[in-house]
Amino acid sequence: MFGFLRIFKLWDWWLVGVVLGLVALGLVALASITLSAGQTGLLWRQMLWVGVGAVFMVVASFVDYRAFFTSSRVVLVWYGLVLALLGFLLFFGPTIRGTTSWLKFGGILSFEPVEAAKLVTILLLAKYFSARHLELKRVRHVVISAVYIVLLAGLVFLQPDIGSVFVLIAIWFGMILIAGLSLRQAAATLLVGAVLVAFAWGFVLHDYQRARLVSFVRPAADPQGIGYQARQAIIAVGAGGVFGQGVGHGTQTGYGLLPEATSDFIFAAFAEEWGLVGVTIMLALFGLVFWRVFRAAEEAPNNFARLYGSGLLVMLMVQVGVNIGMNLGLLPITGLPLPFVSYGGSSLVVLFAALGILQGIRVRGAEGLAP
16 A cells, blocks of 8 residues: 555646646536536536546556567557557448547447557657667658558548547657657658648549548638638637636527537637636646646656657647637647547546556656666
8 A cells, every 4th residue: 555655646746736627627618518508418427537537547657667668569569459440440430420530339438549549659659769769860760650650640531530640740740859850851751741742632632532621721611511610619719808708608608609619619618708817727727737748758767758758748739739729710620629628538538548657657767667
C-alpha cells in the first residue's frame, strides 16, 4: 500500500488538477446543453467515461514505460492492432454521420480506434526517433517513419476523417523536428508532401472526394451542411459577449440551432453561455496543461521520454488550436473534439491513458529508475 501512496505522491498534481478543471467545464457545458434538449443520458455517460478514464490513467502510470523503448515488439504489436482495427472498420464498420469511424459493441458502447491511433503514433515515433536521433540526416529514416504514418493516415482518410489525418501528420512532423531534423530537410519534406498532394488531387481522388475536400476547406461551398455549422458556431460565439448569456440560457444552444453542440462545437456553446470571461478561463487552463506537459518533456530522464512528452504536447496543441479555430470560423470544419471538454468516451479515455504514461515517466525519473 505504501508503494502505491509513494507513486501517487510523485504525480504531477498540478497537471491533474488543471485537467479536472477542464473536464468540469465540459461537464457543466454538457449539462446545460443536454438539460435544455432533454438528453440527460449523455451527461451521465460522460461522467462514467471520466471515471473510466481516471482508472486508465492510474493503471497506465503503474506500467513501466521503459518497455516501450527497450523492445520494438511491444509498440509494433499495438501499431499492428490499431492498423487492423482501422482496416476492419472500412469493410465492416457502421456508417454514422457519413463516416465509418466507430466500433459498436452491442448497440450501447462505441469506440473510435483513431483516438488510440494517435497515442500509438506518439509511442511508435518516440521509439523510432529515440534510437535514431543521430541518424536523421539519412533520408531513409525520414521515409520509414513517414511510411508508418501514411499507412495509418490512409486508412483514416478513407473513413473519411480528415481532421484526424491532419493530427497524425502534425504529430509526425512535429516529432521529427524535435528529434533533430534540419530546417533544410524539413523544407524538402514539405515540398515533397505538396507534390504528393497535388498528384493525388489530379490523378488519385474521385470527383466526390474532391467535392468533399472543397466543402471541408470552403464551408460556403456547402451552405446547407458544413457551411451551416460554421455560421451557427460563429453566431453562438458572438452572442456570448463579455459575460455570456448565462448557463442554460444560450439561444443557439437552447433552440437546437447549433449542430454537434456536445462534441465538435462545444466551445461555441460554452462561449455563448460564459462569454469572453469563461473563454479566458478555459484558455488559461489549456495553457497550464501545455506548460505542465512541456515541463514533463523538458525534465524527462531519457530521449524516448522527452520525445513522448513532446509528441503528446503537439497532439494536444494541434487539436485544441484546430477545434477552437473552426468554432471561430478561422479554420475548416474538421470534426476534431476539444480535448477533455467535448463529449465522447474514446478521446477522453485515451487522453487520460496518455497522461498516465506521462505520470509514470515522471515517477520513475524521480525514483532514479530510468536510464
